[in-house]
Amino acid sequence: AQKVTQAQTEISVVEKEDVTLDCVYETRDTTYYLFWYKQPPSGELVFLIRRNSFDEQNEISGRYSWNFQKSTSSFNFTITASQVVDSAVYFCALVGGATNKLIFGTGTLLAVQP
Amino acid sequence: DTEVTQTPKHLVMGMTNKKSLKCEQHMGHRAMYWYKQKAKKPPELMFVYSYEKLSINESVPSRFSPECPNSSLLNLHLHALQPEDSALYLCASSQPGLAEIQETQYFGPGTRLLVL
Numbered sequence: 001a002q003k004v005t006q007a008q009t010e011i012s013v014v015e016k017e018d019v020t021l022d023c024v025y026e027t028r029d030t031t032y033y034l035f036w037y038k039q040p041p042s043g044e045l046v047f048l049i050r051r052n053s054f055d056e057q058n059e060i061s062g063r064y065s066w067n068f069q070k071s072t073s074s075f076n077f078t079i080t081a082s083q084v085v086d087s088a089v090y091f092c093a094l095v096g097g098a099t100n101k102l103i104f105g106t107g108t109l110l111a112v113q114p
Numbered sequence: 115d116t117e118v119t120q121t122p123k124h125l126v127m128g129m130t131n132k133k134s135l136k137c138e139q140h141m142g143h144r145a146m147y148w149y150k151q152k153a154k155k156p157p158e159l160m161f162v163y164s165y166e167k168l169s170i171n172e173s174v175p176s177r178f179s180p181e182c183p184n185s186s187l188l189n190l191h192l193h194a195l196q197p198e199d200s201a202l203y204l205c206a207s208s209q210p211g212l213a214e215i216q217e218t219q220y221f222g223p224g225t226r227l228l229v230l
Contacts, residue, residue, distance in 0.1 A: 095216040100145060100210075100211070102219060104156035107154075
């Protein structure tokens with residue numbers, strides 16, 4: 001069975017703080033893909049990153065960085081110098097095997113206070 | 115800006131009404147999806163169309179009827195809904211992918227549905 005766990009339900013930080021959102025996944029597939037999506041209050045799910053199981057290189061995009069570790073089945077997301085506009089629900093998701101089905105975690109609500 | 119559009123943004127309907135949600139994508143994708151999202155929950159997959167054919171139906175009640183008239187349009191026809199069907203309905207699209215290669219799903223802004 002496939003599963004994504006985001007243990008942090010809500011995180012509150014003050015602007016300019018760094019924050020890490022945790023994601024732990026379970027899958028028996030050898031080929032799988034991991035995703036992060038951002039959902040602001042408006043409701044749209046915004047794609048942030050996609051990683052396949054054979055690519056463990058960490059990635060940095062501006063203030064965002066992702067740490068993928070197969071040894072611990074984790075795909076954590078760090079926002080550096082957080083801003084109020086980062087306030088949103090962040091979902092980690094997994095697709096494994098030959099299916100189109102995104103398995104979402106329960107999401108982490110990030111509130112960045114000015 | 116999203117290239118997946120959804121109309122209407124908001125919809126209020128009675129339990130005896132018939133309404134439709136519309137989704138359109140302009141990215142040349144050949145797979146389209148409907149998700150249902152309740153408040154404070156992750157999206158739940160309802161239907162998947164691949165090359166205009168229904169490939170996945172997640173045991174959705176028949177009061178929800180999907181339709182894919184062409185590769186860029188996806189409709190969700192609603193009839194005799196219940197108040198518990200009130201939710202955010204999200205449409206997504208992607209390339210279908212080859213074998214185990216999974217393409218990224220891109221989402222629209224959603225339709226907030228309230229059933230009275």
